[in-house]
Amino acid sequence: NSMLGKDDWDGSDAVRPYTPMSDNSMLGKFELLxxxxxxxxxxxxxxxxEIGAKVGFKHIKFNIKAQYPFEGKKTITxxxxxxxxxxxxxALWKLLGTPxxxxxxxLLYGNKSPTDILMKEQLDEWAAKSAGRLKVxxxxxxxxxxxxIPGWETTSTxxxxxxxxx
Numbered sequence: 001n002s003m004l005g006k007d008d009w010d011g012s013d014a015v016r017p018y019t020p021m022s023d024n025s026m027l028g029k030f031e032l033l034x035x036x037x038x039x040x041x042x043x044x045x046x047x048x049x050e051i052g053a054k055v056g057f058k059h060i061k062f063n064i065k066a067q068y069p070f071e072g073k074k075t076i077t078x079x080x081x082x083x084x085x086x087x088x089x090x091a092l093w094k095l096l097g098t099p100x101x102x103x104x105x106x107l108l109y110g111n112k113s114p115t116d117i118l119m120k121e122q123l124d125e126w127a128a129k130s131a132g133r134l135k136v137x138x139x140x141x142x143x144x145x146x147x148x149i150p151g152w153e154t155t156s157t158x159x160x161x162x163x164x165x166x
Contacts (some may be wrong), residue, residue: 016042019055019086033118035083070095076103081110085118096126096134103133110139 021029031041034109046101060069070076078088086132088107093100111117 021089021091022088033083033086033089035118039128070103074103076105078105078107079110080107082116083118085109085123089119090122091132092123092126096130104135106135106137107141108137110141112141114138114140116140 018032018034020030021033021075034043034046036043038044038092040082070091078091080088088109092105092107093106107123109117109123117140120138123136127136142144
């Protein structure tokens, strides 16, 4: 579920895919989450626009759909990192906002550091108000993992709420 955004920041007509954050009930407009990258032509251009500026977007008609493919599932585990939160956010919006839906969701969300966590306040608020239906686990790693201990197949990983997990 993505839309193609086009910029003319440097005359190159950079085209990038973006997944809307808003759900399909928002008619005539949509919301995006765009992380600014120092070397990103499109993200730099979008962040430099004035509020209310017009931007060209197009979509593939069959690709615009509600992120809600969970029929027959009672528990769901979502795994994402960085800006990969956008389709998960859209699915969570639908799951948590559908009356009578009682599915349990665990979201494992990885980022380089706590300051890189996108939408943290909203996700944590949803978890707090979900009556236990949503558990958000923030996984952070500020540097590359050290080499594994001889004989180990994996290395330690730090999970923000739980501490060290081997």
